Amino acid sequence: MTYFCSRTINTDYTTSVTLDSWTITRTHSDPGEGIVEAAIREAKEETGLDVEFDRIICIRQAHGGILNQSDVFFVCLLHLSPAYKEGLAKGGEVQLVPQEEEIADIKWMTLEDLWQGSPLYQEMNNSMMRVAYSAMKENDSDSNGATDGSKTDEGEQCGLIAKTLPLGWRPGSQTIYLSKL
DSSP: EEEEEEEESSOOOOOOTTTOEEEEOOOOTTTTTHHHHHHHHHHHHHHHOEEEEEEEEEEEEOOOOOOGGEEEEEEEEEOOOGGGGGHHTTEEEEEEOOTTTTEEEEEEEEGTTTTTOOHHHHHHHHHHHHHHHHHHHHHHTTTOOOOOOSSSOOOOOOOOEEEEEEEESSOOOEEEEEEEO
């Protein structure tokens, strides 16, 4: 399993190009846009890929950033849309199409190489690896019906899924993020 990663440019903060490092695709959500929609939109904009949301892997919060604002960062597990599966099954590759205004370079990377050597992101990387490997097991066992992928072999939680519900007391919807347990 691989992630798409990018070196970003033209951002409001120190870029990964300046730091000579790689990062996962990331975004700010648009007004009224939820986490699921923002993740799917940004993957399409920055890579040209059609993806489906699976779950939130982890959440990072930091304070004192640009303009002394707090920042909440959601790492989400996305899957390629089914349209890509036939080509991959035949040994094809999925091409990445970088958004020229924001992406300096883009490539597929292994989980092990993602943020290697960065103490700041080591815990997030470990969480991503646990969930990704669990999801791979889930996909492998789907044909056998053996597991739902919500837990690792050690029984620990593997991410949050999104569930959109009506508000009930007025028009509109709300999204809750919950474990698959």
